[in-house]
Amino acid sequence: MTAADGGETADVRAALLRLRRGTGLPVAFGGLVTGADGASRVRIAELSGTATRSLNGLAIFAGHGLGGKAVALARPCAVTDYSTSRQISHEYDAAVEPEGLRAVLAVPLVVRRRVRGLLYGALRTALPLGDRALAAAVEAARDVEQALVVRDEAAALAAAAREAVAELPPRRYGSGDAAWERVREAHGALRALAPRIGDPALREELLAVSDMLTAASAAAVASAVGVVAGVGGSGSRSGVRLAPRELDVLACLAGGATNAAAARRLGLRPETVKSYLRSAMRKLGAHTRWEAVVAARRAGLLP
Structure with a gap:
């Protein structure tokens, strides 16, 4: 892991804490895009408030599950009861079940029209997640997006500077x-x-x-x-x-x-x-x- 990767991971970790404080949701998790195939896979690497490690390392593909739907649409998505929802596919039920998650929201991290990661918030009861919770989750996501924009700018400037010297x-x-x-x-x-x-x-x-x-x-x-x-x-x-x-x-x-x-x-x-x-x-x-x-x-x- 490079220093930049570690910084981005820290940005996600801090955003999950803000998401939990802002929404009151007891569980939050998320991660960034990994691999060479672009925004089609997000690796869950940060957990906050979870009781198990079942979600850690989970690879989320575009169109699969709630997070994959949010990636494919590049907009927030939510379900009241994850296990029974007909609005999503259920490739990740085996990872979600040990946590007992029911109401779940997923917010994509979008930078320059490209999905760079996901933030999730969840309840262990099947209750509708209101606009207030969604707005707070989106606000936490915007913080990470801005941090990613600045990091991208910094990397581009540093590369241009080294090239100029060469x-x-x-x-x-x-x-x-x-x-x-x-x-x-x-x-x-x-x-x-x-x-x-x-x-x-x-x-x-x-x-x-x-x-x-x-x-x-x-x-x-x-x-x-x-x-x-x-x-x-x-x-x-x-x-x-x-x-x-x-x-x-x-x-x-x-x-x-x-x-x-x-x-x-x-x-x-x-x-x-x-x-x-x-x-x-x-x-x-x-x-x-x-x-x-x-x-x-x-x-x-x-x-």
């Missing part, structure tokens, strides 16, 4: 080459996204990739001017140290963002962005934002 030409930094522009764009996007990541491991991975871009830039500059790469430690050749948020703000401004746009990207107030910018300018001895960006690049703090 394609850098052996030429002087600052020449305006398109490859360097891609590196700068990727760096700014990574710095803006990282603070929004709740998973510490994934956040550190993004920051490590952004540091890799800065190091690649510093090495190219050092090579161009005949300086030994690595002098100064962590890419700073002038001894200037910026706080993480000061660097985030400069990375956004380096891409042409206004204070207001930088505030939106970083989830900060415009006044806070101005404060970080003033602090960074003071440390860098700059009088304008562009001077600050240039000084940060010369110091090896920005690519």
Whole structure:
């Protein structure tokens, strides 16, 4: 299991707890799509409130059972009595029976029109599940969907950043080459996204990739001017140290963002962005934002 897979599993686990609190249902379980055949199989990997392990590892195929119906339709589905319902097929009765589940709802996790997983909530009595319970379950699912969107964005940015570094030409930094522009764009996007990541491991991975871009830039500059790469430690050749948020703000401004746009990207107030910018300018001895960006690049703090 990769760090990303572990983070996604944790997202599902947290959503199941929210589902139980929001609906009052005593049992919740769910999992994500696995395998090479796309959204046709969801593996149940997280259980909350269950009395047995009968559901653990169960593979849910599109069109089979309640969950499979929710996958096929890409919308929530519910039954009042699972074992006798004629609205679903019954391939999974042997796994459901040991838990004694009767009223069950299933909510698909849909990201960019593709089912990525399922959340279930259940009662051990045959009672109708009202709109309130369904709404709370859908809300829990939306939280996971948003987390998956952010994780997808993070993975795409990290891959693009590594690809940009691999394609850098052996030429002087600052020449305006398109490859360097891609590196700068990727760096700014990574710095803006990282603070929004709740998973510490994934956040550190993004920051490590952004540091890799800065190091690649510093090495190219050092090579161009005949300086030994690595002098100064962590890419700073002038001894200037910026706080993480000061660097985030400069990375956004380096891409042409206004204070207001930088505030939106970083989830900060415009006044806070101005404060970080003033602090960074003071440390860098700059009088304008562009001077600050240039000084940060010369110091090896920005690519």
